[in-house]
Amino acid sequence: MAGAHTLAETERQVSDRLKGMSIDFSSMAVTSNLFRAATAVRNHLERSVLAPHGLSWTAFVVLWVVWIWEPIETRQIAEEGGFSKATLTGVLSTLENRKLAIRKKSKEDGRLVLVELTPAGRKLMQELFPEFNQQEQFVAGAVPADKRDELAEALRRITANIEKND
Amino acid sequence: MAGAHTLAETERQVSDRLKGMSIDFSSMAVTSNLFRAATAVRNHLERSVLAPHGLSWTAFVVLWVVWIWEPIETRQIAEEGGFSKATLTGVLSTLENRKLAIRKKSKEDGRLVLVELTPAGRKLMQELFPEFNQQEQFVAGAVPADKRDELAEALRRITANIEKND
DNA sequence: CGGAAATCGTTTGGTTGCTAACAATCTCAA
């Protein structure tokens, strides 16, 4: 994701292509840097924390959500994690095969499936999440400490604004 | 990607799971909101701008990079766009079949392949990019205008910091 | 020169993710 050209070079080239059109470069910089950062952070966390444990990004998110909220319904896992319920089905089966999580049918509603971690799953998260958060601190460390909450808030506003208008 | 729980609820639950461990919630908020925002923005841009033209996200990025820098070598497209050269091969073939881009063998170096847009490809980008940037403005509009450059800069620092230490 | 090493784009094989269709189950109004 490392751009081979600087932002200034790109802006000049884009200006050539867009003579007479009104382009907002600040907005462009926000979105493009958002994607670059998200990709870089995800790759970094996958390599430094998840890969050594043989976990995919989605598998970790599922473990995380279940760890926090167990017992939890599968539809809630998908919503909280931000992926489709079909995707969840496959990941959940993998986690079940690895004895990290288990499915239980709901007694109140026969359509629902509840998910819990196994003791092994809880133990894994207890050692894995501190590692994960340590790398999150490394990532956020690129921004001055007194600006991090402001950054998180700005990102939260962007998400909320989109979800409001869909 | 809409969390079913508030951040405060999540923090309380996480605290229960992490008694005695030191977790930095500010860093956690930065990364989690980074992913939520990136996913929301990408989905929004795909639905509002790209899908009506039958373009995938990656296909649009390729068109964009080629549009700005043509003629450009494929390896540079992949680097600039942030995906593998294997992925690029497939996307490029699709764009070639749709008569939006063309491959040309380099005369100086027989291993290289140069890519250009067709006239139809340039015309498409001339009408597509203003639409795209308009939605970028909507996205960035959630953040006060005088804070957008600061936001972009913070995200740029995060990316640079990771790439420096890999 | 000349051959080993590096670099290029493509191919191959596999993973991950989604949408749409489906069976099972529950809800609710007639």
Place this chain on the structure above:
DNA sequence: TTGAGATTGTTAGCAACCAAACGATTTCCG
């Protein structure tokens, strides 16, 4: 009570993406 409609998790089919292996070409150095 009952049947139409809504909702749930799963399945099937498909698109996107990557790493590794490969053939073609160029570069480098003895």
